[in-house]
Amino acid sequence: MERVLKIENLRTYFHMDEGVARAVDGVSLSVEKKRTLGLVGESGCGKSITALSILRLVPSPPGRIAGGSITLAGEDILSLPEVRMRDIRGKLASMIFQEPMTSLNPVFTIGNQVEEAVRMHTQMTGKGARRIALEYLAKVGIPAAHERMGQYPHQLSGGMKQRVMIAMALCLKPALLIADEPTTALDVTIQAGILRLMKDMQEETESAILLITHDLGVIAEMADDVAVMYAGKIVETGPCEEIFTSFLHPYTEGLFQSLPGRTPRGQKLYTIAGNVPSALQFQKACCRFNPRCPLAIERCRVEEPPLVVIGPAHRCACWVRAGEGPL
């Protein structure tokens, strides 16, 4: 299988007045062609920063990619000059954001904006760009696309806007699509439609998708593989089905238990005690989940667990559940 994205030991730090925030601290993951990797975790665990790092969009200063490597379709992203990077964004890898309501420029028509996305990377003239824009707007299910092209973002619903964003992101058939919580801001009824659309479009463009979400329902529907992230690190990763049926890490377990459907009616919903620590307070040399972990032992407080191989593609970092190596 063709590997589109490979991240190894990525570390993205923010140098603040209060100290260094290690928002992403040693993340490794890879996505293959036509496959979808779901990146799950609570707010503030570093999911979005990982995504921004791939496109080198981390605001700098204060942000800085401190180490590791990112290989996207054979290109070593971290060593490219900025000019080359602009070619890659939108053409090799593009991104859909969480807020469709504000992701389109309010003063231009949607047709104009999709055309602009096409024209930014091709030598295409107005007419050619227009044709592609129209084609993709129709493909993402905008009814009466021809008339809609002349409309402004405020004339479209949230779901429609997200469809336009998808058209903009995919009109040049990028190898990788990064979707940062693409359905979080949408109604549940519309969510399903958008997710299906992303799957259909993936068939067509053969893109790999890196799907960032905190919604395990979305993961179940979309992802082939899952990576669970906590406090800047991957704690468990594996094929979607395996993670859903035989998760190991106590944090993954906590996430599943927190799903409303798991708790009998009338009882209080389960929550993982405490919060994700601020990135400034991530400690070194321990399991970062230990203060919230019900299973924590002494070793969790003094030594960091490695990501050990559990199954063919299943890896987990936990002293209690995974230990030092294969069982």
Next chain:
Amino acid sequence: MAESHLHIAIKRIRKEKLAVAGFCVICLFALIALLDTVPAPYRDAGGMHFNRTVLDTLFQKPVERSYSPPLARTATLNRKEFTLKSTHVLGTNILGEDVLYDALKGVRTAFIIGIVPLIIASFFAVVFGLLAGYYGGWVDDVIQYVYQVLSSIPGILLLIAMLTVMERGIWQLCIALGVTSWVGLCRLIRGETLKVKNMEYVEAARALGASDGHLLFRQILPNVMYLVIIEMTLDFSGLVMSEAVLTYIGVGVEPGTGSWGRMILSADRELPNGIWWNLTGASIFLFLLVLAFNLFADVLRDALDPRLRKG
């Protein structure tokens, strides 16, 4: 359905009767200014001359020997009554010049003073404001330093200094007014750029591979442009009126250029003699233009502001 900005804006403005009236008045004034720009060649004993405009040939009246009230047939000089050479709708001033003609000559000056400095000031404000807001860091520091120094010098002093260095004339006045009045707008644009550059659509455009230039001028500029329009509509009236003030302190347009300011100022010699029509004529013209502009601008602003636009 698919309608351009302009279409929607025009539709909106047409609904407002006062704005339409204002627009008509502005058009009338603009026509006068235009007539005062187009030369009307004429031939006399000395050959061809090009220094008269169409307006001159239409409205210029012979200078009388004394002042006369509106529509008077006769006037008095040294207690002797005499017949005027022609009828003066708004009378003649203390020097015997036709007030209507003077007022009409002031229209072109008013338009130039109201518009040209705004274009100059907007250019500076947009370029510096965008750069300062977008790049931040030392670029921002330098630009802020420049405009803080500029704004700490009393504007009128700076104007007088500039006009003293340059030759006196309407275009020099425009440059001086433009260069001294961009600071306020620049601050606004810088602030708005700081806000807009963090909007998701800018981030989204960057994620699609947009360059800095594209982000600045295609994504951010259109979203701060409403500030320029608002500033222009607010400042136009002020600039037209500032011409009067500058004329008063002796740094206005050169003599020989039409000027409502000079007409109003001659009131200090005229009012004691009961000559009210010169002051009134100039004031009515000034008032009409400013009012018409404000009525129109108010609606135009709303119509063009994308953030106020509704489906």
